[in-house]
Amino acid sequence: MRESYSLLPITELKGVGARLAEELEQLGIATVDDLFAYFPYRYDNYELRDLTDVQDQEQVTILGKVQSEPLLNYYGKKKSRLTVRVLSGRYLITVILFNRPYLKRSLKLEDTVTVTGKWDRNRATLTSSDFHIGQPDQNAQWAPVYPVKSGVSVKKLRVLISQAFTQFPNRIKENLPKELLTSYKLIGREQAIRTIHFPDGQANLHQARRRLVYEEFLIYQLKMQAYKRMKRSSSDGIRIPLDQKRIREFVGLLPFSMTHAQNRVIDEILKDMASSSPMNRLLQGDVGSGKTIVAAIALYAAVSAGYQGALMAPTEILAEQHAENLHNLFQPFSISVGLLTGSVRGKKRRELLENLSNGKVHILIGTHALIQPEVVFQNLGLVVTDEQHRFGVGQRGALRLKGKEPDVLYMTATPIPRTLALSVFGDMDVSTIDELPGGRKQIKTYWVQENIIDRVIQFMKKELDQGRQAYVICPLIEESEQLDVQNALxxxxxxxxxxxxxxxxxxxxxxxxxxxxxxxxxxKKRDDQVLVSTTVVEVGVNVPNASLMIIYDADRFGLSQLHQLRGRVGRGNAQSYCILLSDAKSETSREKMRMMTETTDGFKLSAYDLKLRGPGDFFGKKQSGLPSFKLADIVHDYRTLATARDDAARLVQSPQFWQEDRYEQLRKPLIESGLTQTLHLD
Incomplete structure (x- = not known):
């Protein structure tokens, strides 16, 4: 079964020649369909207002009559300022127009004018951004504003899009089946796209956006679900023969009990490892939830079945901590753990790589040094990537290529709501540890002004006098003229x-x-009692004796980062404290400080951080592989995202989806992405 689709070059649109086509291509518009899908990022509202209800410095559109001769003044190089008196309702105001001298000749007394601009109530002036003689255009009260560059203006785009609707009235095809349109009360695709470009009111604009957001999410999730199914059905993954008895004995010998959440995710991971399909699973959990021991159990299961394991960490410090902990954990079971970082050189490095290739090293821990060409495993079965969002997509994939479709487990201590995890890491299964081990004392968090630093130091001295240790975190290493922040030096x-x-x-x-x-x-050995540091310790060594975390200029950090830093303490038996030093002048900064003092729930904090900073800054634009949507927002539209994912999973598993005409338009992006192998259903 093969479906083909014709492209309509943008030059088929009247008025678009070779030069304009090149300029449009700079905007990513090469076809008429690209033009229809080039959505506005905001709208200028030109609905008429009465100045009585307009706030000072607010933008407003008014209707009025000219009451004076225009006065024109020149200044600078060819710059001009034109003023004219206009009567709008009961207000006689002065309209100011910059660099439009030609209007002096056009304007006459008693002319009706429509003016948009910023209202200065005290001076009774309106600085115009948009001005025309005559009544307002009733069809342009909501004017779309598009991202532009090169020689294409916003007005030119509006004209071209309007022309496209006129010239190609039947070009936009419905791509959602009737049952989805009816179930969610969605408007048709052609109507939605036309309304997005030329809305006639807030209510209609809302319905258009609602429809197109669902469509964007559904198509993205269809690709993710189809890709996941294709990987499972087409690749020869490793079916690791788990020795359940040995695994139970290993877990039983641990010096602590597993939580219900840990047991649940361990079952999910082991089930994947026993399957012939390659595991591609994200393990997320709050600071201190016990992700590392879950990874250790998975590594033990792989090694006890005759395979090797690898664990990649973003920093040498964290890699060394993992290596030390796993060495101590696995030593009684004769499991060899190696450490490979940039610091391992010469003879030691050569011996390590030789023992890895001949199978004498069972588990290799390291930084991105693990993906170098000379690193060769004999029989790699499981790859674990810690703090996975710190690695690029290419780095994560390169480690997987060290084996023949090994199982992969990604870990992150930056927990996000499950729905968003399924979007950002859409081709992965997601396991969440949403329970902390019992018996831990909650870290007491305080927000204080920086002018009482002397009292904070006295409190620190009391902790040190009791034999405890303290972290002190600063945002910069050296003095900066741009930022008034304390520095580590x-x-x-x-x-x-x-x-x-x-x-x-x-x-x-x-x-x-x-x-x-x-x-x-x-x-760590307690030779030093206080460690002043930048965020190098955000993910760092485990020091149970450290009971105090002090963070200078705390409002400079993101909430998730503050929570990670706080998690460096509270690992021993003593009561631990986190003190946030911040004058927090903005409302956003104060809200961040309040959130930190009110909850230690990392999921709540990261969800708020995501809303505050936006997904691009939160995940890291370059490394996250975050999908790019035209209209949809994974934070604010998360309910729609969840619905679309469930619908996509159901459709991809349905034979009707791949065979019936009503789903033809939804199959189009999958076929274009090469996801046709999913047609061969079980």
Missing amino acids: DVHAQLSQALPGYTVALMHGKLTPEEKDEVMNSF
């Missing part, structure tokens, strides 16, 4: 003087890996 000097008898260490990103190791190991 200054704070280190201040605290060294303020805390006689205690050793204050300093760590930041400019230290070499060897220097960082030395500082962290010294702090």
Whole structure:
């Protein structure tokens, strides 16, 4: 079964020649269909208003009559300022127009004019951004504004899109089956696209956007579900023969009990590993929820079945911590754990790689050094990537290529609502540890103004006097003229003087890996009582004796980052504290500080952070593989996203979807993406 579709070049549109076509191509518009799908990012509202109800400095559109001769003044190089008195309702106002001298000759007394601009109530002036003689165009009260560059203006785009609707009235095909349109009370596709470009009111615009957002999400999720199904049906994954008895014995020997959430996700992971389809699973959980031990159990299961495992971490510090913990955990079971980072060189590196290739090293822990060509596994069965969002898509994929379709488990301590995880990591299954181990004392968090730093230092001294340790985090390494923030070098000097008898260490990103190791190991061994640092310790060593986290200029950090930093303490038996130093001048900053003091739930904080910063900044534009939507917003439209995903999963598994004409338009993007192998259903 093969379906073909014809493209309609943009040059088929009247008025579009070769030069304009080149300029449109700079906007990603090569066909008429591209033009229809080039949506506005905002609208200028030209609905007429009475100045009585308009706030000072608000933009407004008014209707009025000219009451004076226009006055024209020139200034600078060819710049002009034209003023004219206009009567609008009971208001006699001055309209100011910049760089439109030709209007002096056009305007006459008692002319009716439509003016849009910023209202200055105190001076009774309206600085015009849009002005024309005559009554307002009733069809252009909501004027679309498009992103433009090169020689194409917004007005030109409006004309071209209007021309496209006239010249190709039947071009836009419905792509949703009748049952979905009826079930969700969605308007037709042609009507929705026409309304998005030329709305005649807020209500209609809302219905158009609602329809097109669902369509965007559905097509994206269809691709994800089809890709997932294709991978499972076409690739020869590893069916790891799990020894359930040995796994149970291993778990039973752990010095703590697993939570219900941990047991649930372990079952999900082991079920994937026992399947012949390659595992592609995201494990997310809050700070301290026990993700690492879940990964350790999965690695043990792989090794006990005769396979090797790999764990890739974003920093040497975190890789070393994993290597030390797993070495101690697996030593009684004669499982060999190797560590490969940029610091491992010479003979030690050669021996490690040789033992890896001949199977003597069972589990290799490391940084992105693991994906280098000389790293060869004998029989790689499981790949674990920690803090996966810190690696590019290419880096994550390169590690998988070290084996023959090994199972892959991605871990993240930046938990996000499940619906959003399914969007950002749409081709993965998602396991969530939503329960913390019992018996942990909640970290007490306080927000204080920076002018009481002396009291904070006194509190720190009390903790140190009891044998505890403290982290002090600063946002910058060196003094910055642009940002009024404390820097690590200054704070280190201040605290060294303020805390006689205690050793204050300093760590930041400019230290070499060897220097960082030395500082962290010294702090871990309690040789140093205070560690002043940049966010190098965001994901760092485990120091159970550290009970105090102080964060300077806390409002400079994102909520998720603050929560990660807070998670560096609270790992021992003592009560732990997090003190946020911030003057928080903006309402957003104050709200962040309030959120941190009111909850320690990482899911709540990351959801709020996502709403605050937007998905691009939250996940990292370059590394996340975040899908790009024209209208849809994965944060604000998450309910629609969840609905679309459920619908997509149901459709992809249905033979009717691949065979019946009513789904033809929905199959189009899948076929264009090469996802035709999913036609061969079980």
